Amino acid sequence: MSMAVDLPFRSAAILGAGLMGRLLAVTLVQAGCRVELFEAGGPEAEGAAARVAAAMLAPLAESAVAPASVVRMGHYALDRWPTLIASLAAPAFFQREGTLVLWHRQDASEAARLARVLARTGEVVPELPAMKSLDAAGIAALEPSLGQRFAQGLLLPDEGQLDNRALLAALLATLQASSQVRLHWHAPRTTDDFTPGEPGQPERVIDCRGLGARPQWNALRGVRGEVIRVHAPEVTLQRPTRLVHPRYPLYIAPKPDNVFVIGATEIESDDMSPASVRSTLELLSAAYSVHSGFAEARIVEIATQCRPTLPDNLPAVRQPRPGVIQVNGLYRHGFMIAPAILDVVMELLATGHSALASRFDMAPSLEPTTP
Known part of the structure; x- marks a missing residue:
């Protein structure tokens, strides 16, 4: 091992x-x-x-x-x-199918800023595979269910x-x-x-x-995180997908058996109370904006935890x-x-x-x- x-x-x-x-x-x-x-x-x-x-x-x-x-x-x-x-x-x-980064048209400037950050990382850590720019056809080739919804994206190869x-x-x-x-x-x-x-x-x-x-x-301090696990048989995603957003960048990670983990929020707090209505609505709304099949998903779990941080x-x-x-x-x-x-x-x-x-x-x- x-x-x-x-x-x-x-x-x-x-x-x-x-x-x-x-x-x-x-x-x-x-x-x-x-x-x-x-x-x-x-x-x-x-x-x-x-x-x-x-x-x-x-x-x-x-x-x-x-x-x-x-x-x-x-x-x-x-x-x-x-x-x-x-x-x-x-x-x-x-799996190592890469990470797909997407954004809605109104968030293009934030996506451009992110792309510059990732490009600088590639210069500092040259052993990383280079990111690839995608158009709608490129997105559709990777994730057929998303090709009509997004015009541009990035693929970060070999991530898992x-x-x-x-x-x-x-x-x-x-x-x-x-x-x-x-x-x-x-x-x-x-x-x-x-x-x-x-x-x-x-x-x-x-x-x-x-x-x-x-x-x-x-x-040590706690940094709070919140994730939602859903069962979504109508959603097909082959790899983790991240949605660029100026306030709550979202990730959707597909797991076996049509389960998806959706998360974004990170709060400087060791509060272990349940997730708020606001953060839950924002996460689920953002996920729906990526794939409409999440509308019929079933919420399996809404969980919070604090990560140990120095x-x-x-x-x-x-x-x-x-x-x-x-x-x-x-x-x-x-x-x-x-x-x-x-x-x-x-x-x-x-x-x-x-x-x-x-x-x-x-x-x-x-x-x-x-x-």
Whole structure:
């Protein structure tokens, strides 16, 4: 599942069974380590930010709001995901059909601004495939149901997506099938509960609790996101589609079985209350403006969650004390960058250094730090 590593330890405790916690648990087990996984919630990851996500793997598209370092992580991860998924005990949907960017005529100036940003990203990160401009015929060739509705668009080739909930379930099934793992549900733990290396204690503790780690990492904040899952048999989209809009750029991510994840809103708040009527109406209206088949869709779920975010909106790895590593701050890019962060952490655990980290402009702190 990961790069071949020779670990200098044979036991680890992982705190948090969200995306990073599960990925690291599986990878450590496959490297020959005994793992105990502690999670405040249950096996369905109901409290994890990863459960409420579109799981788009779109580094060029995300460069509208993300720096080059995150774009490089996302590009690296696109090639890693198939290998990671192939090693799991259950399947998970994954595709790389690109991202389609569309806009209505009145938003052409905003689309032109976005295209300039993406072009600059291509100059800074030249390994990315170049975006392609599309006319109505080009759009229709990719998405026949949209060709009459939009006159212009962009294709961001080779970008991808996966089914977040199927992946979380596949990671869980892999852990459940291993005799080297003990799973502790509804069992919250903090780093203060462990003394790594002492008799009867794990040799390493890895904290992947997201916002749950805020008492030990007080710079963390929550950034609220809202998504709507709908079942729309009358809508056919082959790839994630983004709608340019000056106020609420929208994404529509098609999942298996005619399910679509629609999202846009991002609010600087750790408010976990249900979505507002206003944001729900805006999301659904924008989706309908992309494809009229959404009018007859059935709303399966309207979900909110807060993404764990650090002040610079970048992921971080640090060591608050010997034997304890904290991984956090994946923000809105969790699925897009998780394999890159996974491999950085595995390098650090194996040798204390990471060549990948410098490639991603990360400077993991392996000296004791203050919160």
